[in-house]
Amino acid sequence: MNWFNLVQTAIFLSALLLLVKPLGIYMALVYEGKPAGLNVWLAPVERWIYRLSFIKPDMSMSWKTYAAAVMLFNIIGIIVVYALQRLQAYLFLNPMSIPAVPPDLAFNTAVSFATNTNWQSYGGETTLSYLTQMLALTVQNFVSAATGMAILAALIRGFVQKQVETIGNFWVDLVRSTIYVLIPLALILSLILVSQGVVQTFKSSAKVALLQPTKDADGKIISEQTLALGPAASQVAIKQLGTNGGGFFNVNSAHPYENPTALSNFLETLAILLIPAALCYTFGFMVRDRRQGWAILAAMLIIFIPCLLSCIYFEQKGNPLFDRLGVDQNATALQPGGNMEGKEARFGVTSSAVWATATTAASNGSVNSMHDSYMPLGGLIPMWLMQLGEVIFGGVGSGLYGMIAFVIIAVFIAGLMIGRTPEYLGKKIESYEMKMASLMILIPPILVLVGTAVSVVLPQAKQAIFNPGTHGFSEILYAFSSTANNNGSAFAGLSTNNFFYNLTLGLVMFFARYWLVIPILAIAGSLSRKKVVPATQGTLPTHTPLFILFLVMVVLIVGALTFFPALALGPIVEHLMLGGG
């Protein structure tokens, strides 16, 4: 590590923290239906959407109706994305005449985008038409993110309301998240990205003559290259902001047309954490105790920052095997140093590691470097951040509601330890909430562990591993950690575009998303019905450093205890075998 690593990290975090408060307040006002500028000017549009789709915005829903609306909307979304992929050959905006996507891949992709995972078994520029990219994927990038935010808004209402049966209207939360938060932010970001050179065009790919012709494997001379183009900027902006992560091009934001400059890289990294971090403030604002929002954000940062620094440390330290060969891996004026395999020369170690940590802490999954090529422990960090349940920032909305499930568990244990029936924000936490919160922390580990176990046993699954041994194990573990937590980043090195993985990973993504949505809405409904208990001296304050640390410990202990054996057989043993202690 050098001072450059630290300064860059500090600038990134400061920029993030500066934006948390203004955006957080803005979103809170949007969800509370209070004037916040944009939602006044665009109010006619909102009303027009409701009238056109027969939505009664004043009708508040019970949690069950709310959950049914979420499921209905998402399942229709999956069907539409599936249909567009299967039919793209017959539809317009397909200048490259790309054929229909095979059924298993179309299923996987449809689930992947509806669940805000954006796991990509396909290569974007060669598999999907522009229409599919825009109408299926970009639309899902917006609405899958808006779904997560809507559910969070409903949960927050559960804490705020007193003895009420309903938790708000899903359609209203969905529309407001989309038109007042996601679209404006995406618009601003995509314009800046275009200014930096990110492409935005309907033209088919360009053919460019090579400056230096080369030969292919058969000895044929190749004198021109194909440069993939397309409407990338609009999709890149939302895939960063909405913790989607599905790149327009196969190599995602490592591609120079998705992420050309240092500034575009900085903004895209910032965009990953922007909304999840600001939502913490929104939470505090809406429950009328901003300290609670800061407390959760602090807990996230307490886990995030050490992970970030370790990742930079292990990558900057380089490969011990190279050290033995006498290769200079130190950072100098001429070279960034460290482990540069799989990293873009224009980003270097720090920008790559910051991105890798941010994209896995949040359930974004976009990449600007190849995580498969990280050092074992450098790669362990992104994997472990996902295994913690995507609650360190996590997905937009989903990260915070996942974290609140952990808060409920932490409050319960802490409440017992001080001899009081636990309460959080004045709401008593009883066995029903515990049941639901337990389901939420239980489901992702089940999916990760069972999925990995099945895949290391079945022959057709094992065939897909390019690097057998501990690294191959890490690749499978990473794939399931990513999909079971709706992250979507890949360790690569595992060819997942086959029937087995398309199906299993598709199912894993589906259950990981929706099996969590139902319990959290059930909690929202149950909390809504409760009275608010006034705080006394005997009430455990949940904004103190002590409670924040306790929450961090609960998240870490659950995450570490669940995955330690698996990690020991993957990255940890790989690290030990490298001898790079």
Next chain:
Amino acid sequence: MSKSQKAKSLFEPSIVWPAIIDSMKKLDPRHQIKNPVMFVVLIGSILTTGLWLQALLGYGEAPAGFILAVSLWLWFTLLFANFSEAMAEGRGKAQAASLRRVRRDTPAKKLLKPKYGSTYETVSATTLRKGDVVLVEAGDFIPMDGEIIDGVASVDESAITGESAPVIRESGGDRSAVTGGTRVLSDWLVVRISANPGQTFLDHMIAMVEGAKRQKTPNEIALSILLAVFTLIFLLATVTLLPFSIYSVTTSGHGNPVTVTVLVALLVCLIPTTIGGLLPAIGIAGMDRMIQANVVAASGRAVEAAGDVDVLLLDKTGTITLGNRQAVDFIPAWGLTVESLADAAQLASLSDETPEGRSIVVLAKEKYRIRERHILELNAKFIPFTAQTRMSGVDLGDGRQIRKGAVEAIEAYVNKLGGSFPEDLKSTIESISKSGGTPLVVAEQTRVLGVIHLKDIVKGGIRERFAELRRMGIKTVMITGDNHLTAAAIAAEAGMDDFLAQATPETKLKLIREMQAGGRLVAMTGDGTNDAPALAQADVAVAMNTGTQAAKEAGNLVDLDSNPTKLIEIVKIGKQLLMTRGSLTTFSIANDVSKYFAIIPAAFVSTYPALATLNIMRLATPASAVLSAVIFNAIIIIFLIPLALRGVPYKPKPANSLLRNNLLVYGLGGIIAPFIGIKLIDMILVVLHLV
């Protein structure tokens, strides 16, 4: 009973031996299934026993000795957990047995007509039904719970309360309830039976201490869910290790896949067996501590709710203040001496047998040396207090007429006789009222002599107890029939947070409902029949044992000592119960860190020798590492039985510092302790050449 005596009796042989036998009986799967954590251990124990038999036949996956050792310690884990439960139950049973001796089949004198002096037939107590009327005379046992309808007697209730001093029971009022199994020492009582056999207070107490009616409390259910989830997570983490291990062996080409024995050992070490095993014992011991404090709980739920109380409603009289007001000062009207006022006041009170009247006589004697005179010597006529006149007094033989009474009553009396109320006394009266006292005006015909200052005497030490409650986060509210001013002054003197003046049963009920609607959990103590509706509404209602049957039925806790400040003990016991569960849960989960470092390297070192680096405790061999972890896991249960039975100590402190202390002890301690314990066991195993 002193504390050291209690501590000694924790492992009393008369409880330990039956508990050992019981812990064997509790291995029954039908019993174990109620506790998912321990049920997993049972399955693991059976599985490893099977593997051991297989190894004996020569098909073992590991040396038979190793499998046997692991298997035995798994069985011990189960037995230790059962033992803790049996110990807690045993203590209850011992108490129940002594209570049962009280419930003897006594002959009862069943009256044919419900009045004293009617003829009776002698029947067995078990044939009595609700509504029957019996006569109990000196030396008789009261056959069943009932309500006194006639008579007054001294009753020995030591069998129930442990208090040897007899108590007075009489018909009417708040001391009319009697309990079956107690004995009348003097006089006689006519009692209407109020419970059928099997439903008496004593039956209830026996059932409670035996744990027969024990149901899981809400927090216990929530905790069980959490423990089940942890069990499931660890089950998955260990079960999936088998395919992971097989894959690793295939790709690396060395070592053997992890054995089922080691996986079972790892699983049992990881699942929260410490809290899972001790959970039933903690609950039973909590009830037991209530009994030790001489409180009978209607359910475990009431005990748990006690820990959550936010507001405590207390009756002023008898709880906050000594039973009665006392005269503390004489303030004469202008131009009169204090002695003449004291003399008149004493004369007016000579025949007044109320405690207030007595205190006036005593004050005049002690402060102004006015000798007590006998009313007959003075040829005086006592005028008793009536609701109409609202004053009492005396007509002396020499024609003097002295009256004392409330301000308005005396003013009316004086005015009627043509006198007037002196203005200078008005301010005195006001200042007495403001200070929480009661002014009693003394007048002789048309002349007002002065004012007697009656005052409520706040009990010694009560202020400190309320301060303690405040530190627990509990608000205290005083309930009194007094007017606002008096109530405010007493509440301030006693250090209470709030008060309800001029309380009626309706306003009490309303106050409780309002507080509950505001999300507060309300506790109250009461003894009278007019307290019953409020007791029934309160979340935690402590009825005094001396109280009426109605109050006892409305309460969910009965205090045998009839001590109104007992609620503080009750709250402490409720909190202790939750804290013990929470602390041991944290301890149990924190323990897992060290167990991973013991078992993971041991399990996979043959496949990946590099993993030996993770063996940070430097345990001797893979076998000793696994065995040490399993042994530690079993033994820690035994070590924690005293803590589970006695409870984690509770001190009133703000929530944050309580959490900090408990996290340091049980969280940090839970991480560190097993590293030391496992290492020690490993060293012992090596020294004994067991591995």
